[in-house]
Amino acid sequence: MAKRFPFSDFPSGWYVVGLSEELPPKGVLTRRYFDREIVLYRTESGELRATDPFCPHLGGHLGQARVEGDVLRCGFHGWKFDGAGKCVRAYGQNVPKTGVATWRAVERNQTLLVWFDARGREPTWEVPVIDPTGWTPFRFRKLAFNSHPQETSENSVDFGHFTEVHSFSKAWVVEEAVAEGPLLKATYGITKSFDLPKPLGQLGVDVTFHVQVHGLGYSYVQGEVPSLRIQYRHLILSTPVHDGRVHMRLATSVKKLPNPILTEMAHRMAFKGLCDEVESDMPIWEAKRYVERPVLAKGDGPIHKYRKWAKQFYPEAAA
Ligand code: FES
Numbered sequence: 001m002a003k004r005f006p007f008s009d010f011p012s013g014w015y016v017v018g019l020s021e022e023l024p025p026k027g028v029l030t031r032r033y034f035d036r037e038i039v040l041y042r043t044e045s046g047e048l049r050a051t052d053p054f055c056p057h058l059g060g061h062l063g064q065a066r067v068e069g070d071v072l073r074c075g076f077h078g079w080k081f082d083g084a085g086k087c088v089r090a091y092g093q094n095v096p097k098t099g100v101a102t103w104r105a106v107e108r109n110q111t112l113l114v115w116f117d118a119r120g121r122e123p124t125w126e127v128p129v130i131d132p133t134g135w136t137p138f139r140f141r142k143l144a145f146n147s148h149p150q151e152t153s154e155n156s157v158d159f160g161h162f163t164e165v166h167s168f169s170k171a172w173v174v175e176e177a178v179a180e181g182p183l184l185k186a187t188y189g190i191t192k193s194f195d196l197p198k199p200l201g202q203l204g205v206d207v208t209f210h211v212q213v214h215g216l217g218y219s220y221v222q223g224e225v226p227s228l229r230i231q232y233r234h235l236i237l238s239t240p241v242h243d244g245r246v247h248m249r250l251a252t253s254v255k256k257l258p259n260p261i262l263t264e265m266a267h268r269m270a271f272k273g274l275c276d277e278v279e280s281d282m283p284i285w286e287a288k289r290y291v292e293r294p295v296l297a298k299g300d301g302p303i304h305k306y307r308k309w310a311k312q313f314y315p316e317a318a319a
Pocket residue numbers: 055056057058059060074075076077078079
């Protein structure tokens with residue numbers, strides 16, 4: 001079958017492969033992303049690690065290993081591996097010089113991330129640490145569908161679809177998209193419409209939001225609804241599973257209001273808002289095709305600027 005997208009399946013970058021809450025101390029998880037398995041584990045002291053799945057001894061699956069202190073003990077013959085993947089114990093005093101390949105892994109904002117680079121290059125940037133003080137914990141949801149992180153992240157600059165696909169009756173650009181290395185950012189204003197019971201018609205509230213796209217897998221949106229005194233944060237996290245398939249995790253946090261009940265209402269509203277908007281995008285992402293040389297018109301967003309920026313994440317890019 002012909003490839004759906006004219007770029008490689010797995011652009012370089014940081015990608016979310018799980019949530020902090022899914023991996024307690026001593027926990028071991030196997031995840032399938034980038035068309036391969038990754039074993040995640042957490043040491044007793046809480047450090048996140050990620051390794052290739054197979055033990056270099058006789059191929060035991062490390063997803064069946066257990067954590068002992070700060071090492072991983074293979075469930076087949078009990079050999080142990082440290083954080084660098086090095087074998088630190090076999091049966092006795094003689095430790096064979098062997099090991100398992102590890103992944104760069106970090107835990108940020110309640111998510112577990114690994115660095116992917118098809119050429120094995122080290123990370124040159126990070127995703128931001130978002131200060132949770134005064135904010136509710138992020139609430140998450142995971143979607144799985146057919147697309148590619150470059151396609152889903154293009155949404156952030158695709159100004160033309162805001163009023164067509166989403167429930168925005170008006171949209172305007174506050175700050176044009178700017179590329180800064182692996183970060184692309186822009187600020188928009190929208191009027192979001194809510195249907196009120198008849199005969200009241202519709203209520204429109206203005207929302208301003210800043211979008212930060214950190215590589216193709218990690219988008220962070222900070223928004224505010226001044227008339228309702230709501231400030232929110234969204235994470236939109238695309239991770240390639242295999243050719244043409246992504247998992248997208250959505251998350252929302254809101255700034256705490258003096259009243260916890262109002263905070264909860266605001267959180268639910270903001271999270272539902274995000275889920276509804278992405279559910280509107282999803283069938284379009286699944287069915288569309290990638291147009292390499294689009295004809296654009298006034299009213300379109302900076303699609304070309306985005307695509308030029310996105311090129312840096314491909315293995316073809318200069319090292
Ligand atoms: S296969 Fe892992 S210790 Fe033997």
